[in-house]
Amino acid sequence: MSFKFTIAISACIFIFFGCQKTPLNDDYVKELKVxxxxxxxxxxxxxxxRLTHHWALxxxxxxxxxxxxxDVFYIYPTMYDKGYPWVASIEDQDLNKEIDLWPxxxxxxxxxxxxxxxxxxxxxxxxxxxxxxDSLCLPALELAxxxxxxxxxxxxxxxxxxxxIIIAGHSQGTFLARFLLQEFFDDTALGKRLVAAYLPGFxxxxxxxxxxxxxxxxxxxHCFCSWRTFATGYTPDWYKNELARNGEGNLASCIxxxxxxxxxxxxxxxxxxGVLTDKNKFKYKHKLTAxxxxxxxxxxxxxxxxxxxxxxxxxxxxxxxxxWENIRSxxxxxxxxxxESESNH
Numbered sequence: 426m427s428f429k430f431t432i433a434i435s436a437c438i439f440i441f442f443g444c445q446k447t448p449l450n451d452d453y454v455k456e457l458k459v460x461x462x463x464x465x466x467x468x469x470x471x472x473x474x475r476l477t478h479h480w481a482l483x484x485x486x487x488x489x490x491x492x493x494x495x496d497v498f499y500i501y502p503t504m505y506d507k508g509y510p511w512v513a514s515i516e517d518q519d520l521n522k523e524i525d526l527w528p529x530x531x532x533x534x535x536x537x538x539x540x541x542x543x544x545x546x547x548x549x550x551x552x553x554x555x556x557x558x559d560s561l562c563l564p565a566l567e568l569a570x571x572x573x574x575x576x577x578x579x580x581x582x583x584x585x586x587x588x589x590i591i592i593a594g595h596s597q598g599t600f601l602a603r604f605l606l607q608e609f610f611d612d613t614a615l616g617k618r619l620v621a622a623y624l625p626g627f628x629x630x631x632x633x634x635x636x637x638x639x640x641x642x643x644x645x646x647h648c649f650c651s652w653r654t655f656a657t658g659y660t661p662d663w664y665k666n667e668l669a670r671n672g673e674g675n676l677a678s679c680i681x682x683x684x685x686x687x688x689x690x691x692x693x694x695x696x697x698x699g700v701l702t703d704k705n706k707f708k709y710k711h712k713l714t715a716x717x718x719x720x721x722x723x724x725x726x727x728x729x730x731x732x733x734x735x736x737x738x739x740x741x742x743x744x745x746x747x748x749w750e751n752i753r754s755x756x757x758x759x760x761x762x763x764x765e766s767e768s769n770h
Contacts, residue, residue, distance in 0.1 A: 469514035500598030545576030676720030
């Protein structure tokens with residue numbers, strides 16, 4: 426769930442993404458329970474969303490140019506994995522630089538050109554909340570959601586112009602986006618303006634909502650898209666446990682972000698539109714294939730020279746930028762589909 430957002434693999438054959446370090450939170454060393462803080466307090470100051478610098482993005486439109494008329498509310502993933510307190514301060518400038526350098530540039534960028542993009546800074550929960558068991562894990566996440574909710578209410582009261590809405594997140598951001606959808610969009614008037622929610626990197630279930638359903642095709646609207654990316658043939662322990670508990674009956678929702686199909690068929694190379702690399706370069710069109718395997722996405726080894734030698738089981742770090750152009754194109758498709766359906770009513 427945490428990021429030092431470079432796509433990293435262990436040798437320079439992995440130029441597919443670049444040769445930098447830090448795949449998925451290698452910095453975190455699981456802490457002993459006796460070392461955890463025993464309280465959330467003292468809390469860092471709560472954000473004031475009247476202040477521009479308390480937003481990572483505040484209505485940004487790509488180059489001041491293309492605008493398909495939607496508003497995007499994006500919640501970034503966990504970047505806070507070093508430090509003692511349970512929640513991060515939004516005044517931590519080093520952390521803010523990492524947020525802006527990685528998830529804002531490599532994830533939220535996919536939505537620019539679709540409309541105005543909003544991304545609040547929030548007191549995110551420490552990465553440990555997903556790695557350990559402690560009574561303060563949930564309160565830390567609830568505090569993070571309190572900020573996200575406050576930012577969204579501020580958006581409603583100060584920026585909302587009645588445009589179609591996209592909700593997006595990743596990892597902790599997806600965990601919090603689920604709460605936001607449940608509170609503000611599920612079986613509500615505002616829900617009628619939901620184009621779609623993009624929710625990779627965390628388990629999202631149809632049963633999480635009363636009315637919002639999972640997207641099944643590339644043009645469905647009023648729905649959510651979710652996936653978690655792993656190497657083909659690899660089954661993470663949490664998923665094995667889920668299968669043991671639920672069988673195939675109530676698995677997390679999963680869609681293939683290359684083909685936008687929920688079926689188990691392998692997507693075709695020609696359907697893959699390109700990767701946004703760790704150096705913010707757009708490359709490698711037609712190099713990836715994937716399939717839905719129950720509640721997870723299986724990604725085949727890249728179809729590049731040396732690709733068979735790449736070994737990475739967990740591709741969580743690339744849930745967005747491995748499929749960057751496919752997601753960007755799909756956002757456009759869904760906005761147009763939404764506008765067409767609205768014009769026919």
